Amino acid sequence: MNTSELNSFIVILIYGSLVFLSLLTLANPLKVNKKANFWFGLFLFLWSSFWLDEVLFLITGSPVEVHSILLVKFIQYLTPIFFYFSVLFFTNPSFTFKITDVKFLLFPAAFLGCLWGVALGYNNPFEYLSISLILFQAVFYTLLSYITIRKHQKKIQQFSSNTEGINLNWLEYIILVLLIVNIIYVIYNLFYDPKALNFFINAVFLLVIYCVGYYSLKQKEIYPLEEKQRNELISINEDVDSDEVKRKLISDDELTRIKTQLDEVMELQKPYLDSELNLIKLAEMLSVSTHHLSYVINTGFGKNFFQYVNEFRVNYAKRLLKQTDSKLSILGIAYESGFNSKTSFNTTFKKVTGQTPSEFKK
Incomplete structure (x- = not known):
C-alpha cells in the first residue's frame, strides 16, 4: 500500500469515526453533561464534513466540491462556535441563552453576507473578507474556549477535593494540538506543496479523533445532578x-x-x-x-x-x-x-x- 492509498484509507477512517462518534455523543448513553454533549455531538458532525469532498471523490472517482455549496460553507463556518458552546455547557450546565447572546450571530451574519456577495459575482472583496472571517472566528473561539477551560480548572478547586475527572484537561490538550497542527498546515501551504503534508496532517487528526472519542465518552458529570x-x-x-x-x-x-x-x-x-x-x-x-x-x-x-x-x-x-x-x-x-x-x-x-x-x- 503506497502513501496515497494509505492516506485515502485514513480519510475514510476519519470521516467514519467522526460521524459515528457524533451520533454516539448525541445519543449520550451515559446521560451525563446532556447540554454539553448535544453541542459537542453537533461540533463533531460539522467537523466530519471537512473530509466529505475527499470521501465522495473516493466513492465516485471524480472530483466533488460539496464545500463550495453556499449552505454547506455557512454550516461549516459554525464549527468553532458549536465547539465553544459545548465548552460553555461543560463548565456551566446551568447556562441559558439570553437576548444579549445574539452577539454570537454577528460573525456568521457577516460571513453569510460575504457568501452572498461572492454568489452575486463580487469575488475579490468578499472572497478575501470571507477567508479573513474564517480565520478570525476559528482563532477567536479556540482562544475563548481555552480561556474558559483554564478558568474552569481554577473554579472547581473551590468545591472539589479531587479534580482529575472533571478538569477538562483533555479538551485543553486537544485545542493545543489542533492549533499547532493548523499553524504547521498553513505555513506549509504558503511555502511548500500542501499535498505532501496531507498524509501527516490526516494521521495526526485521526489520532486526535480517537483521543477525543476515548475521553469524551468517559467524561464524568462535573456538577451535581440535583x-x-x-x-x-x-x-x-x-x-x-x-x-x-x-x-x-x-x-x-x-x-x-x-x-x-x-x-x-x-x-x-x-x-x-x-x-x-x-x-x-x-x-x-x-x-x-x-x-x-x-x-x-x-x-x-x-x-x-x-x-x-x-x-x-x-x-x-x-x-x-x-x-x-x-x-x-x-x-x-x-x-x-x-x-x-x-x-x-x-x-x-x-x-x-x-x-x-x-x-x-x-
Missing part, C-alpha cells in the same frame, strides 16, 4: 474573582467559630480520607452553608477547598510513608490517604512538599 446543589456551587464559582469575596459574608467571631469547628472535624473525623469529599458534604457535616464554608476556607485559611483538603491528605500520607513496618505500596498509601489515583497523589504531594512520595520515603 439542581439546587448545582446552582449553589456555580454561584460560589461566580463569586471567586468578584468583589463579593472581599466583603465580609460573616462576622469575625463567626469566622473564628467555624474555623475552630472545621479544624476539630478535620482532625477527629478525618473526612479528607473520603476521595469523593466535596464542599457540600463538608458543609453538611458542619451544618453551615456552602457559601459560608467557602468564605471561611478562602479568607480564614488563605486557601481554596482543594488546597485545604489535600494538605491534610498529604500530611496523612507522610505519616504512612514514615512507617517502616507498613506493607502498603505507594499506590495503596495514595488510596488510603483519600487520593483517587497515583497521578494526582504524586502531583499534589510534590506541590506541597517539594518531593515525590518515593523521594520522601527514601
Whole structure:
C-alpha cells in the first residue's frame, strides 16, 4: 500500500469515526453533561464534513466540491462556535441563552453576507473578507474556549477535593494540538506543496479523533445532578474573582467559630480520607452553608477547598510513608490517604512538599 492509498484509507477512517462518534455523543448513553454533549455531538458532525469532498471523490472517482455549496460553507463556518458552546455547557450546565447572546450571530451574519456577495459575482472583496472571517472566528473561539477551560480548572478547586475527572484537561490538550497542527498546515501551504503534508496532517487528526472519542465518552458529570446543589456551587464559582469575596459574608467571631469547628472535624473525623469529599458534604457535616464554608476556607485559611483538603491528605500520607513496618505500596498509601489515583497523589504531594512520595520515603 503506497502513501496515497494509505492516506485515502485514513480519510475514510476519519470521516467514519467522526460521524459515528457524533451520533454516539448525541445519543449520550451515559446521560451525563446532556447540554454539553448535544453541542459537542453537533461540533463533531460539522467537523466530519471537512473530509466529505475527499470521501465522495473516493466513492465516485471524480472530483466533488460539496464545500463550495453556499449552505454547506455557512454550516461549516459554525464549527468553532458549536465547539465553544459545548465548552460553555461543560463548565456551566446551568447556562441559558439570553437576548444579549445574539452577539454570537454577528460573525456568521457577516460571513453569510460575504457568501452572498461572492454568489452575486463580487469575488475579490468578499472572497478575501470571507477567508479573513474564517480565520478570525476559528482563532477567536479556540482562544475563548481555552480561556474558559483554564478558568474552569481554577473554579472547581473551590468545591472539589479531587479534580482529575472533571478538569477538562483533555479538551485543553486537544485545542493545543489542533492549533499547532493548523499553524504547521498553513505555513506549509504558503511555502511548500500542501499535498505532501496531507498524509501527516490526516494521521495526526485521526489520532486526535480517537483521543477525543476515548475521553469524551468517559467524561464524568462535573456538577451535581440535583439542581439546587448545582446552582449553589456555580454561584460560589461566580463569586471567586468578584468583589463579593472581599466583603465580609460573616462576622469575625463567626469566622473564628467555624474555623475552630472545621479544624476539630478535620482532625477527629478525618473526612479528607473520603476521595469523593466535596464542599457540600463538608458543609453538611458542619451544618453551615456552602457559601459560608467557602468564605471561611478562602479568607480564614488563605486557601481554596482543594488546597485545604489535600494538605491534610498529604500530611496523612507522610505519616504512612514514615512507617517502616507498613506493607502498603505507594499506590495503596495514595488510596488510603483519600487520593483517587497515583497521578494526582504524586502531583499534589510534590506541590506541597517539594518531593515525590518515593523521594520522601527514601
